[in-house]
Amino acid sequence: MASPMYRQIAEDLRAQIETGTLEPGQQLRTETELGKRYGASRNTVRDAMKWLITLGVVETRPGQGTFVVKKPKPFVTTLTADPKIGPGGDEVANYGSDVEAQRRIPFNSEPQVETQKASATIAAELRVAEGSHVISRHVKRYIDDTPWSLQTSFYPMGFALKGADQLLLAEDIKIGAVKYLGETLGLQQVGYRDWITVRAPDAIEAVFFNLPQDGRIVVFENFRTGFDQTGTPMRVTVTIFPTDRNQFKVNVGNLPPEDISTE
Amino acid sequence: MASPMYRQIAEDLRAQIETGTLEPGQQLRTETELGKRYGASRNTVRDAMKWLITLGVVETRPGQGTFVVKKPKPFVTTLTADPKIGPGGDEVANYGSDVEAQRRIPFNSEPQVETQKASATIAAELRVAEGSHVISRHVKRYIDDTPWSLQTSFYPMGFALKGADQLLLAEDIKIGAVKYLGETLGLQQVGYRDWITVRAPDAIEAVFFNLPQDGRIVVFENFRTGFDQTGTPMRVTVTIFPTDRNQFKVNVGNLPPEDISTE
DNA sequence: GCAAATTTGTTCGTATGTATT
DNA sequence: CAATACATACGAACAAATTTG
Numbered sequence: 001m002a003s004p005m006y007r008q009i010a011e012d013l014r015a016q017i018e019t020g021t022l023e024p025g026q027q028l029r030t031e032t033e034l035g036k037r038y039g040a041s042r043n044t045v046r047d048a049m050k051w052l053i054t055l056g057v058v059e060t061r062p063g064q065g066t067f068v069v070k071k072p073k074p075f076v077t078t079l080t081a082d083p084k085i086g087p088g089g090d091e092v093a094n095y096g097s098d099v100e101a102q103r104r105i106p107f108n109s110e111p112q113v114e115t116q117k118a119s120a121t122i123a124a125e126l127r128v129a130e131g132s133h134v135i136s137r138h139v140k141r142y143i144d145d146t147p148w149s150l151q152t153s154f155y156p157m158g159f160a161l162k163g164a165d166q167l168l169l170a171e172d173i174k175i176g177a178v179k180y181l182g183e184t185l186g187l188q189q190v191g192y193r194d195w196i197t198v199r200a201p202d203a204i205e206a207v208f209f210n211l212p213q214d215g216r217i218v219v220f221e222n223f224r225t226g227f228d229q230t231g232t233p234m235r236v237t238v239t240i241f242p243t244d245r246n247q248f249k250v251n252v253g254n255l256p257p258e259d260i261s262t263e
Numbered sequence: 264m265a266s267p268m269y270r271q272i273a274e275d276l277r278a279q280i281e282t283g284t285l286e287p288g289q290q291l292r293t294e295t296e297l298g299k300r301y302g303a304s305r306n307t308v309r310d311a312m313k314w315l316i317t318l319g320v321v322e323t324r325p326g327q328g329t330f331v332v333k334k335p336k337p338f339v340t341t342l343t344a345d346p347k348i349g350p351g352g353d354e355v356a357n358y359g360s361d362v363e364a365q366r367r368i369p370f371n372s373e374p375q376v377e378t379q380k381a382s383a384t385i386a387a388e389l390r391v392a393e394g395s396h397v398i399s400r401h402v403k404r405y406i407d408d409t410p411w412s413l414q415t416s417f418y419p420m421g422f423a424l425k426g427a428d429q430l431l432l433a434e435d436i437k438i439g440a441v442k443y444l445g446e447t448l449g450l451q452q453v454g455y456r457d458w459i460t461v462r463a464p465d466a467i468e469a470v471f472f473n474l475p476q477d478g479r480i481v482v483f484e485n486f487r488t489g490f491d492q493t494g495t496p497m498r499v500t501v502t503i504f505p506t507d508r509n510q511f512k513v514n515v516g517n518l519p520p521e522d523i524s525t526e
Numbered sequence: 527g528c529a530a531a532t533t534t535g536t537t538c539g540t541a542t543g544t545a546t547t
Numbered sequence: 548c549a550a551t552a553c554a555t556a557c558g559a560a561c562a563a564a565t566t567t568g
Contacts, residue, residue, distance in 0.1 A: 004536055030552060041538050046553085054317055054477045055463065062553045063546030074460070079513045080343070191516025197337070198461060198481070198506040200318065214317045218461070218481060218506065231519035243461040243481065250342045250513055253454025256494035267555055293533060304557045309534085325534045326565030 006047035009038050010055075013048065017057055017068050028058065028066040054216055056244075075104070075143055077241070078249045079194050079222075106148070109140040113170040115157065122154050125225045125236045133157035135167050137177075140208065147209045150240040153177065159185060159234075177235070178226070187228045189235070195223040198243065209242045217244050269310035272301050273318075276311065280320055280331050291321065291329040317479055319507075338367070338406055340504070341512045342457050342485075369411070372403040376433040378420065385417050388488045388499045396420035398430050400440075403471065410472045413503040416440065422448060422497075440498070441489070450491045452498070458486040461506065472505045480507045 003011070016022045028034070031049065035042045049066060052058040060066045114136045123130040138152040155177075160167045164184040167173075173180050181187045200215035211217045220241040228234045266274075279285045292300070298308045312329060315321045323329045377399045386393040401415040418440075423430045427447040430436075436443050444450045463478035474480045483504040491497045 006536075032552085043539080044537060047536080049553095050313070051477060054479060056478070060553060061546085062544065063551070065552065079515075081515050189516075191514070191518045193515070193518055193521070194511075194513035196459075196511040196513070198483075214314060215319065216317055216479065220461075227516075227518055231517075248457075248459040250457035250459070251454070252342075252344050252456070253452075253490075254494075255454045255456055255490055258456070269555075295533085306558080307556060310555080312534095323534060324565085325563065326532075328533060 005038075005040055006044050006051065009034070009040065009045060009048035010051040012038075013052060014055070014057055022068050024068050024070040026068050027064075028068070030065060056216060059212075072146065072245045074245055074247045075148055075241075076247045076249055078251065079196075080249075080251045104143050107142045107145075108172070109142075111170055111172060112138040113168060114138070115168075118154070121223075122236055122238075125223060126154060126156060126233050128156055135160060137167070146245070148241070148245070150205060150208060151237060152239075153235055153237045155235055181234065187234050189226045190229050192224050192226040195225075196248070197221050201240075201242070205240055205242075211242060211244075217242060219243060220246060220248075268301075268303055269307050269314065272297070272303065272308060272311035273314040275301075276315060277318070277320055285331050287331050287333040289331050290327075291331070293328060316475075319479060322475075335409065335508045337508055337510045338411060338504075339510045339512055341514065342459075343512075343514045367406050370405045370408075371435070372405075374433055374435060375401040376431060377401070378431070381417070384486075385499055385501075388486060389417060389419060389496045391419055398423060400430070409508070411504070411508070413468060413471060414500060415502075416498055416500040418498055444497065450497050452489045453492050455487050455489040458488075459511070460484050464503075464505070468503055468505075474505060474507075480505060482506060483509060483511075 013022070013028070022028065029037070031042050031045045034040075034048075035045045038045065049058065049060060053060065057069060058066050059069050115133055116136050117131045118126065118128055118134045120130050122134065123132065126134065128134070134157055135155045136152055137155075138150070140147070141149045141151060155164075155167055159181065162185060164181055166180060166184075167177070175183075178189050181189075197220070198218050199221055201209065201211055201217070201219045203213075205211070205219060206213055206215075209219070211219075220239075220243055222237075222239045222241070224237040224239070225233050226235040226237070276285070276291070285291065291297070294305050294308045294312070297303075297311075298305045301308065312321065312323060316323065320332060321329050322332050378396055379399050380394045381389065381391055381397045383393050385397060386395065389397065391397070397420055398418045399415055400418075401413070403410070404412045404414060418427075418430055422444065425448055427444055429443060429447075430440070438446075441452050444452075460483070461481050462484055464472065464474055464480070464482045466476075468474070468482060469476055469478075472482070474482075483502075483506055485500075485502045485504070487500040487502070488496050489498040489500070
């Protein structure tokens with residue numbers, strides 16, 4: 001009896017959900033009904049609900065009721081390059097093929113292109129002066145019509161001035177940005193480094209991914225810095241993935257082919 | 264007036280924390296005091312506090328008060344192998360060197376060794392029958408005395424019977440488990456695959472890492488499957504890292520040496 | 527070591543607002 | 548428009564944890 005009543009109620013309901021007595025998507029009894037059943041007031045039941053909500057197992061809809069949450073099937077992204085493509089592959093292309101292998105339909109929005117002054121983080125990764133101008137290309141990415149990731153690539157402004165002017169056009173670069181930079185500037189991406197963190201979504205991300213506003217569901221933030229043949233950073237790509245529907249794989253060394261049919 | 268009062272109070276306090284008016288570690292005024300100041304009841308202030316708690320910006324300590332949270336300095340783990348070591352390196356050794364480079368002091372508990380029946384997930388990764396026996400070796404890992412990760416490695420039971428009997432001893436394998444398997448069974452780890460997900464911590468993890476019980480702070484779960492020269496899985500290592508103090512790096516291709524002094 | 531004061535934690539009751547059916 | 552169900556807010560009381568005298 002150490003734990004307070006609202007925790008006991010929450011635990012009982014959670015157990016019912018875990019064991020499948022309550023199925024995903026199913027509606028729970030109303031708060032007043034549960035109060036009667038457990039011999040508690042409606043406010044105490046509501047405390048139990050709040051607890052279950054922060055645990056992410058139920059959600060409430062005003063005017064309707066409380067429901068067991070449905071977990072979406074995760075999207076798996078491989079961070080290491082496909083050996084057939086090598087480290088020079090394009091992010092969009094790479095991720096795309098990875099998704100197709102899972103027989104899903106990816107869709108990217110038209111890029112939104114801006115020129116900005118580099119933030120401290122971006123400047124440090126690109127090794128340019130803080131506040132110097134950079135090109136940012138932003139796309140929204142969907143899989144099977146569900147919001148999947150938000151991706152922004154940053155390039156030094158000099159690239160466009162030296163001949164890679166398509167970087168400034170708000171239009172998909174068909175051959176891929178990396179290949180385009182190779183053809184126009186002779187730059188080759190010989191490697192990249194990913195830096196993966198987890199943080200609460202900002203307001204824009206929460207809206208796009210349809211996440212609760214209170215930051216219960218967090219997002220992956222992946223900084224990918226690409227390096228050219230001289231060891232200089234040529235691009236920084238920041239991709240945001242909500243953790244509730246995304247997973248990553250990293251392949252190192254010689255691996256047998258993966259069986260994806262059972263995923 | 265669109266947003267409810269408890270959100271307005273929370274937003275005001277959050278802004279004070281963002282701008283530094285309230286510093287990390289600093290104590291907020293008591294709930295009753297804040298209620299008077301904002302013209303709200305104590306319960307409404309408490310709703311604001313709950314909101315800030317799920318946002319992760321404050322924490323309450325019964326009998327003491329409410330405090331602005333201090334964010335710990337993150338630990339960075341590189342998932343791709345050091346090129347000098349190659350994909351055959353040991354997890355413990357690999358991670359260890361990675362941490363030392365950041366001039367921190369890692370410490371591993373003595374391993375806790377058990378034989379178990381393989382769970383569905385472990386069996387699938389190791390490609391053994393579900394329910395067949397496996398050896399599990401579990402260590403608790405600290406850096407600078409703060410709990411850092413929980414790591415469990417699983418090996419097929421056959422390894423011990425065929426000569427690698429030190430796997431069953433609750434004692435550190437000095438030369439590293441991978442090298443030991445090479446010497447005793449001729450197995451070489453030629454590659455591995457990491458599979459990274461994020462989930463709420465279970466009760467044991469929450470206690471070890473000192474995380475709040477309500478699952479607000481989630482953990483990375485990294486499944487690393489190591490493969491031998493025949494392409495057969497030889498080991499599965501599951502490592503749990505709390506996301507509030509851990510980050511990952513992934514290196515692909517040819518990279519310039521990283522400047523770690525500025526981290 | 528104990529008692530008092532302080533502060534947050536839990537629970538109840540009640541009233542009113544808002545969203546959906 | 549009415550009924551239903553969750554959302555917000557107030558007030559009150561007692562419990563539990565911590566610090567201080």
